[in-house]
Amino acid sequence: xxxxxxxxxxxxxxxxxxxxxxxxxxxxxxxxxxxxxxxxxxxxxxxxxxxxxxxxxxxxxxxxxxxxxxxxxxxxxxxxxxxxxxxxxxxxxxxxxxxxxxxxxxxxxxxxxxxxxxxxxxxxxxxxxxxxxxxxxxxxxxxxxxxxxxxxxxxxxxxxxxxxxxxxxxxxxxxxxxxxxxxxxxxxxxxxxxxxxxxxxxxxxxxxxxxxxxxxxxxxxxxxxxxxxxxxxxxxxxxxxxxxxxxxxxxxxxxxxxxxxxxxxxxxxxxxxxxxxxxxxxxxxxxxxxxxxxxxxxxxxxxxxxxxxxxxxxxxxxxxxxxxxxxxxxxxxxxxxxxxxxxxxxxxxxxxxxxxxxxxxxxxxxxxxxxxxxxxxxxxxxxxxxxxxxxxxxxxxxxxxxxxxxxxxxxxxxxxxxxxxxxxxxxxxxxxxxxxxxxxxxxxxxxxxxxxxxxxxxxxxxxxxxxxxxxxxxxxxxxxxxxxxxxxxxxxxxxxxxxxxxxxxxxxxxxxx
Amino acid sequence: xxxxxxxxxxxxxxxxxxxxxxxxxxxxxxxxxxxxxxxxxxxxxxxxxxxxxxxxxxxxxxxxxxxxxxxxxxxxxxxxxxxxxxxxxxxxxxxxx
Numbered sequence: 173x174x175x176x177x178x179x180x181x182x183x184x185x186x187x188x189x190x191x192x193x194x195x196x197x198x199x200x201x202x203x204x205x206x207x208x209x210x211x212x213x214x215x216x217x218x219x220x221x222x223x224x225x226x227x228x229x230x231x232x233x234x235x236x237x238x239x240x241x242x243x244x245x246x247x248x249x250x251x252x253x254x255x256x257x258x259x260x261x262x263x264x265x266x267x268x269x270x271x272x273x274x275x276x277x278x279x280x281x282x283x284x285x286x287x288x289x290x291x292x293x294x295x296x297x298x299x300x301x302x303x304x305x306x307x308x309x310x311x312x313x314x315x316x317x318x319x320x321x322x323x324x325x326x327x328x329x330x331x332x333x334x335x336x337x338x339x340x341x342x343x344x345x346x347x348x349x350x351x352x353x354x355x356x357x358x359x360x361x362x363x364x365x366x367x368x369x370x371x372x373x374x375x376x377x378x379x380x381x382x383x384x385x386x387x388x389x390x391x392x393x394x395x396x397x398x399x400x401x402x403x404x405x406x407x408x409x410x411x412x413x414x415x416x417x418x419x420x421x422x423x424x425x426x427x428x429x430x431x432x433x434x435x436x437x438x439x440x441x442x443x444x445x446x447x448x449x450x451x452x453x454x455x456x457x458x459x460x461x462x463x464x465x466x467x468x469x470x471x472x473x474x475x476x477x478x479x480x481x482x483x484x485x486x487x488x489x490x491x492x493x494x495x496x497x498x499x500x501x502x503x504x505x506x507x508x509x510x511x512x513x514x515x516x517x518x519x520x521x522x523x524x525x526x527x528x529x530x531x532x533x534x535x536x537x538x539x540x541x542x543x544x545x546x547x548x549x550x551x552x553x554x555x556x557x558x559x560x561x562x563x564x565x566x567x568x569x570x571x572x573x574x575x576x577x578x579x580x581x582x583x584x585x586x587x588x589x590x591x592x593x594x595x596x597x598x599x600x601x602x603x604x605x606x607x608x609x610x611x612x613x614x615x616x617x618x619x620x621x622x623x624x625x626x627x628x629x630x631x632x633x634x635x636x637x638x639x640x641x642x643x644x645x646x647x648x649x650x651x652x653x654x655x656x657x658x659x660x661x662x663x664x665x666x667x668x669x670x671x672x673x674x675x676x677x678x679x680x681x682x683x684x685x
Numbered sequence: 686x687x688x689x690x691x692x693x694x695x696x697x698x699x700x701x702x703x704x705x706x707x708x709x710x711x712x713x714x715x716x717x718x719x720x721x722x723x724x725x726x727x728x729x730x731x732x733x734x735x736x737x738x739x740x741x742x743x744x745x746x747x748x749x750x751x752x753x754x755x756x757x758x759x760x761x762x763x764x765x766x767x768x769x770x771x772x773x774x775x776x777x778x779x780x781x782x
Contacts, residue, residue: 215750222753231771235761236753242764252750273738282775329772337779344772347761481738489744 189443194435197407197442198367204415205362205373205434206404209380211355212324212397213256214390218351219323220247220290220485225353227396231346239351241286246484249274253353254297255498256389257321258490260355261298262499263383264316269297271489274321274482282345283325291322293479297488304507305379307371309525314376315360326350355390361415369405369438371529374431377401378531381427382506385534394426401430403458405437407445416441417451421465424458427531427567432463440465513537517546523554530558531568538575539582548582549575556599573602580609593666594618622669627660630668631676634659645681653677687720688713701766 192200218225221238237245261268275293301316326347330340337343357380365372381399384390392399406418419441424433441451456465504512510533514524517540527533532553539549553568557578561568581598584590590598590613601612613619621627634656635642644652653674660673678684690713697704704712730736755761758771767774 217750217752222748222751223755224752230758232758232761232773234755236755240756240761248746248748250750251747254747271744282773282778285773328775328778330778340777340779343775343778344769345775346772483738486739486741486743486746 189440189447189449191436191439192442192446194439195367197438200410201407201416201438201442201445202363202410202412203365203369203434203438204406204408204418205359205365205369206418207359207362207373207376207430208402208404209357209377210324210400210402211260211357211380211384211390211392212399213253213353213355214388214398215250215252215256215353217250219250219253219321219353220351223348223351227393227398229348231348234348235350239285240347241284247290249485249488250353253321254488254490256353256387257297257319257355258495258498259387259389259502260357260384261301261319262495263387263502263505264298264301264303264319264357266298266301266316266319268490268495269295269299269488270492271295271487272297273487274485275479276482277322278478282343283328284350285326285345285347289323289325290482290485291479292320296320297490303376303379303383305372305375306525306528307365307368307375309522310368312362312365312372312375314362314372317358317360319355319357322354322356324349324352324354370431370434373403373434374427375528377430378427378528379506382533386503386506386509388503397425400425403430403433403437405434405441406451407438407441416445417453419451419454419456419465421456421458422468426460428565429458429460429463433458433465436464517550519546519550523550526554530554530561532558535569535575535578539578542576542579544579544582545586548585549578552578552581552595552599556596560603571603572605573599577602577609584609584613588622588669589613589619591620591666591670594620618667620669621664621667622672624672627668627673627676630660630663631656631673631680633663635677635680642681645677645683648683650678650683653681653683687717687724 212225215225217223218234218239221236223234223236223239226234238247258268272292272295274290275295276288277291277293278288280287296318298319299317301319303314303316305312305314326345327349328337329344329346330337331342331344332340334340359376362369362372362376377399381392381394384392384399390398394400401424403421403424404418405421406416408414408416419437421433421437424430437456444451452467455468457468458465510524510528513519513533514521517536519527527536527550530553536546536549536553539553540546557571557573558568561571564571578599581590581595581602584598585592585595594613597616597618598609598612601607601616601618602609606612606615621630638656638659641652641655645656656677657670657674660668660677661670690709693713693716694704694709697709762768762771762773765773
């Protein structure tokens with residue numbers, strides 16, 4: 173057993189094709205992208221039965237005869253799921269079908285207890301829309317092929333030495349998730365992005381996520397799997413008009429991963445093509461830890477689903493009145509909201525782009541709502557916190573600091589209790605779990621020294637230690653006071669009230685400030 | 686013959702139905718008759734007859750987004766051939782290569 177599996181491991185070692193560095197690949201090839209995004213809807217109950225959709229319940233406690241596919245049970249469509257999907261379609265400028273049907277997708281895999289999944293096939297609810305987005309200051313219009321509704325599948329736990337489906341001895345299935353309404357949003361092929369392809373892919377998913385959140389149709393928590401992305405990438409030589417063969421990377425589950433997966437696939441495929449090989453049309457898996465993809469075995473997915481119209485559900489025929497009612501009920505959409513906020517906050521286009529790229533719009537808005545001036549909210553989230561999030565490889569919003577806490581830091585700076593340097597230390601303390609900003613200021617003793625006596629002592633010491641400089645200032649060379657101020661700041665570990673200290677220096681040296 | 690006794694036995698196994706020999710003897714010919722009859726209906730479907738997916742002229746049958754009671758976990762798992770840790774235990778999904 174041991175020897176045979178060792179031999180197997182050797183034979184399975186993938187043949188390494190050299191990857192082509194990104195810039196080099198972009199010099200020779202033009203990528204074409206396609207994105208399929210699955211969004212779990214935030215309805216209270218499942219698509220076709222009244223079981224709850226809440227995340228994290230003990231296994232098989234949110235199940236009933238319908239979602240377990242027990243004999244004699246019949247599905248009934250959740251009205252809210254149809255409304256949510258229609259709203260998504262409308263927000264994506266789609267045409268809403270006047271008549272469409274669910275389809276039965278048959279397959280033999282135990283993540284659905286019925287041996288089929290109710291989905292939509294050739295008659296999706298929404299078709300032919302678009303969404304505009306910006307990446308690196310350029311605007312791209314992404315075509316939406318379709319938005320359709322299906323039911324999510326159960327979760328499998330694979331038991332065996334590998335912990336994965338390959339090499340598992342058996343699997344354990346929890347059907348709590350089976351039957352939760354799932355919307356699939358498919359783009360048309362995205363062309364002419366050039367080297368911006370990874371950013372465009374990320375911007376698309378970011379925009380989509382914002383849209384879902386704004387519509388209130390999903391909590392879009394990527395880490396809980398309520399938004400999942402499949403990324404299709406192909407390359408064609410620059411100047412060519414015929415697309416190359418695409419790969420489909422499944423289950424890319426964070427914004428950063430979407431960007432990395434596209435980039436990796438471009439480098440990998442360019443490597444294959446540069447070596448004179450051909451790209452294989454296949455399903456690939458993305459690995460978060462390495463940012464790379466590996467081939468799935470094609471026979472897993474080579475299936476004939478034998479789609480046919482779902483006999484247990486009657487067709488859908490949303491009336492124009494109903495659709496119109498939903499259209500007028502749509503909230504302010506993210507693009508309109510951004511335009512408004514940009515105006516209100518007085519940000520430039522590039523500042524707004526930076527804000528979005530850092531996924532900081534919501535936190536900055538919340539920070540402004542908590543009382544911070546927009547420029548301060550922008551500064552702390554963008555210049556300080558975003559850098560830390562990137563360093564730690566986490567999403568900005570998951571940092572352990574709240575907009576209210578950031579607003580408090582900004583308030584302390586505005587009140588002169590903190591300067592920027594001290595504020596940075598306060599933020600560090602909050603992130604380290606030392607409590608609210610005021611608590612960190614107290615514990616770390618970080619407030620600015622503005623006590624006249626303390627400041628005067630610091631100034632006197634600085635003058636005494638630097639007699640030459642002091643003499644120059646007395647002689648009218650006011651700029652030289654900077655060196656004395658530097659000494660004061662150094663002696664106070666940056667905590668002296670710089671403005672007041674400067675005034676004192678000049679006062680003591682008899683120079684009118 | 687539209688369906689053989691062996692095929693019915695195979696389907697019964699896939700459907701987790703424990704059919705005895707006498708039941709197979711009894712049911713297999715009946716299924717054969719049913720399938721043959723459906724095949725005859727297909728013969729009359731011509732170009733001018735549109736395919737029908739539903740027998741009732743209804744659309745938009747919905748339920749409100751309201752919770753209904755779920756099964757208790759032991760009820761949910763009662764029909765499972767094997768159970769472990771509150772989950773349905775299923776045989777290895779992918780064949781070894």
